[in-house]
Amino acid sequence: MIVGAGFAGYxxxxxxxxxxxxxxxxxxxxxxxxxxxxxxxPEVAAGILEPRRIAVSLTGTLPGVRLVLGQAHDVDLDARRVAYTDPEDRERSMAYDRLVLTVGSVNKLLPIPGVAEHAHGFRGMAEALYLRDHITRQIELAGVAEDEAERAARTTFVVVGAGYTGTEVAAHGVLFTDxxxxQNAGLRDxxxxxxxxxxxxxxxxxxxxxxLSRAADRVLRARGVDVRTGTSVKxxxxxxALLDDGEFINSRTLVWCVGVRPDPLVDSMGLPTDKGRLCVDEYLGVPGRPEVFACGDAAAVPDLTRPGQVTPMTAQHAHRQGKVAAHNVAASCGQGTPRAYEHHDLGFMxxxxxxxxxANPLHIPLSGPLAAAVTRGYHLMAMPGNRIRVAADWxxxxxxxxxxxHLGLVGxxxxxxxxxxxxVARTPGGKPGSA
Structure with missing residues (x-):
């Protein structure tokens, strides 16, 4: 049984x-x-790609795998059962012989007043669709606003967190709103x-x-993005948003991209963790539980290339850990021998x-159109499906x-x-994902 179909689980x-x-x-x-x-x-949020382009069918691409729709919320390690809630809010459970936990991560929260109520994250499809609708709606409302202060607030967008996600959201977002x-008659002048x-x-x-950081900074500033380092929201x-330097930014949009934390399911299991990530050995096994494996963002995998550290929470590591986990699950059933996880990163884009x-593929720094071509080529190669559709949208x-x-499908x-x-989007009167 594999719990979670992110990069590692898939x-x-x-x-x-x-x-x-x-x-x-x-x-x-x-x-x-x-x-x-x-x-x-980010390209879905900016209207470049249609949502289904980056949603690869599990049943269509994993023909030998039985898909069970549900949100896992409890693991009984002694009984070897996983409890989950199905899409119709029914509580169910299922037994396993071998378990691979790849539950991934959720938005990282900080104890900042008002953030949980007024900010939105950027981890899933529902959040990307909401942001695309929200940005479009704010521009349309600004176009008919008679008050200049309201118009300015609706056309001001604040992104917190300048890592990969936040930088890409801002870079694509400014082109989208421009x-x-x-096209809006009320905003052209x-x-x-x-x-x-x-x-x-x-x-x-x-x-x-x-x-690469300086190259990205130049591109964003050239597009008019107000990049503020050493600054956060108070x-x-x-x-x-009230900034920690005392300035108040009038805005109707606050996008939270400060990072991620492991899925809370990990903490509920009562096993040793490292900063919320399940402790595993170099073979991705849980010590003392030979039938349980974990990888991806949910697991603190020893980094054999950097002794004493764990692998970072990146798609590159999750993808490769998933392959090793599969190999070691098979080995635990008598097919092959266990393999330790070791991977030198190939660069980032x-x-x-x-x-x-x-980008720095193979640690060769690139920027501009060449880096863009390499980046898109890499994405097409890394995607397990929908490549032609994505290329056509580009x-x-x-x-x-x-x-x-503005479709108004996600509030x-x-x-x-x-x-x-x-x-998973929360539905009216129900829990996240309930029908």
Whole structure:
């Protein structure tokens, strides 16, 4: 049984299916029926890609895997059972012989007044769709606002966190709002929409080489993004955000991209953890529980390339850990021998929209159109499906004007920041994901 179909869970299921060849039952528990290619979420929010382009069907691409729709909330290690809630709010449980926990992560919260109530994260499809609708709606409302202060607030967008996600959201977002404003008769002669990108660190993308950080900084500033390092939010309200330097930013949009934390299911298991991540050995096994494995964001995997540290919470590591976990599950059943996880990162890529990106494939620093081409090529190669559809959307976006349409399908109450299921929209009168 595999719990979670993120990068680690999907790759584990796919690899196990190929190895088992029908000799074992492989069950995948996940809250929805698709694998979400998270790196392209900012392009969904900016109207470049349609949502289904980055949602890869689990049943369509994992033919040897039994999909169980549900949100896992408890693991009975002694009874070897996983309890979950299905999409119709029914409590169910299922037994396992081997368990692979790949439950991923959720939005990281900080004790800042008002943030949980007025900010929205950016971890799942529902949040990306909400942000796209919200941005479009704010531009449309600003176009008919008679009060200049209201118009300015509705066209001011604040992103907190200048890591990969926050930087990409701001980079794509400013291009999106510029396109919407040009099409809006009420905003054509007014000031451009304003974007702010805040981070407590002293530079953008602190995880990357300084040259790539500077390249991204130049692109964002050239587009008019107000990049403020060493700055964060002290309090959030429905009217805007109070910064820690005392300035109040009038805004109706606060996007929270400060990072992630492991899924709360990990803490509920009563096993040793490291900063919320389940402790495992180099073989991705849980000490004392030979039938339990964990990988991805939920697991503190020893980094054999950096003794004494654990692997960072990145898709690159999760993808490769999923393969190793599958191999070691098979080994625990008598097929093959266990393999330790060891991987040297191959570099990172940040898509800045248009023909701009910052990347260091194989640790060769690149920026500009070449980096953008490499980045998009990498994404097409890494996606397990929908490649032609994604490439077609990119081509269409390059030659046709981008239109914003407010569908109103995801309301702000559907995507609370403080949720254990950021990938599932909350439905009226029910729990996240309930029908």
């Amino acid at each position: 790759e584990c299921a796919r690899t196990l299916s190929k190895q088992a060849k029908g000799a074992a039952e492989i069950v995948l528990i996940n809250s929805h029926d698709y694998f979400l290619y998270v790196p392209l979420l 396109a919407l404003a040009r 007014g000031p451009r929409p304003r974007w702010l990108l805040l981070d407590i660190a002293d530079r953008l993308l602190p995880e990357l080489d300084e040259r 309090e959030a309200t429905s009217d805007g 940040v898509d800045l929209g248009g023909v701009q990106a910052a 081509i269409l976006d390059a030659v046709l004007p981008r239109y914003g349409v 702000p109450w559907s995507v609370p920041l403080d949720t254990e299921s950021p990938e």
